Amino acid sequence: MIKAFVVDNDRLRLADDLVANGDQVVWADLLNPTKEEETTIETWLGVAIPTREEMEEIEISSRLYIEDGAYFMTATLPAQTEIDDPLMSPVTFVLAGPRLVTIRYHEPKAFKTFPLRAEKVATGCTTGNTILIGLLEAIVDRLADILERAGRDIETISSDIFEARSTKVNKRNRDFQELLKAIGRKEDIASSIRDSLISLQRLTGFLAHVATQIKMSKDVRARIKTVSRDVLSLADHATFLSQKISFLLDATLGMISIEQNAIIKIFSVAAVIFLPPTLVASIYGMNFDVIPELKWELGYPFAIGLMILSAILPFWYFRRRGWL
Known part of the structure; x- marks a missing residue:
């Protein structure tokens, strides 16, 4: 599926057809694209877009590169974060002149909230560069929300571990089993978000280099630097949560040993x-x-x-x- 967006009165508006509005489209969002849709985008953009297999490459050189004057950046983003088993999948951002193309095979929430906000409010997202920055800011905000919720859940688990337990051994054993499962789920979330932040940290570093090369405005470069700092601070927070989860795991195992x-x-x-x-x-x-x-x-x-x-x-x- 292709969603094409054009600029209308400093706001983003969803266009009916990419081909018919090709000259005005500034952002094309591909979700689970077919071969025909990939061909359409490549013809419109003038460069070849990566396949799903290429997007999943681990090497940095395969995720951040320049080809035919276009800048390709891939980051791992979470989806379905409302549950304790988020879906992690790569998303590729292709910046070609004033146009932006995003290629994804899952639905991170930021790709829903950002277009809705950009349609209602004049956010200054009128070119591919500014749309990319705004989208990255929405992604970082979403990751911050996920970490904040995980932190609250970890505090609850901590209270459950050290509070007075039932006098029945069978009940205590069941409680410890549930706590171990909850700790395992939170560790999965924390490690997934940490991996996502590491990929975003590499992306923002590459984007800062690109901004210098193509001489983006001072305001855009400042926003990129702010996003990079936010990503770094969130990565530190995710590391802290992982360390706390490790402590809670050791504490739980210690309580089981005492029992x-x-x-x-x-x-x-x-x-x-x-x-x-x-x-x-x-x-x-x-x-x-x-x-x-x-x-x-x-x-x-x-x-x-x-x-x-x-x-x-x-x-x-x-x-x-x-x-x-």
Whole structure:
């Protein structure tokens, strides 16, 4: 699908047809383009656009390059960020003179919010350069929102880890399992956003170089520098969240270890307490003909009392030492 935008009274307006309004179109947005649509864009733009396989190349040289006078920049952006499993996919920005082409195979939210705002408000996005800057600013704002929401969720997880837990072991085990799953999901989000910010950091650095080459206005270069600084600060924040998630994971595993040690401790104490009574019962359970207490009338109460006493003494000793 191709969405073509033209400038109308300092605002962006969606054009009915790219071919019919080819001279006026300043931004063409391709979503899941077909071969025919790719051919149409290449004819209109005058340069070949990258395929999906080329967009997914990891090397920087394959994502940021100049060809036939056009500047190609690819960044990894998230979509479906309302859920804990965002879809990460590359988006390519092609800047050719006053025209901008974006190629994508998923729907980051910024590609919905930015055109709506640019249609209603005069944002100064009248050329490919300014549209690209405005789009990058919307993307960075969206990533900031995602990190802010992830930070709130991480604070909630932190409170759940260290608050008083249920007295039922089964309930506590289920709680820890859910916490581990939640921590894993937040780590996926944080790492995905961090990867996206790293790609944007490279893109803005390349774009700053391009702005110097083609002598963009001072205002545009200042906006590029601001976006680059915002990306860098968000990358630092994403790194901080990842470190905090690692701490919460270690804390959760530590709490689980404490729970397991407490259970093992109970069994160990029980074994030690019942060991002396078992020894007494074993002694008086031996089948020898001559046992001094065998014919004693108080032998049975004496043996029972001795077993009870031998169980109480270790328990009292453990309590006195603070082991229980």
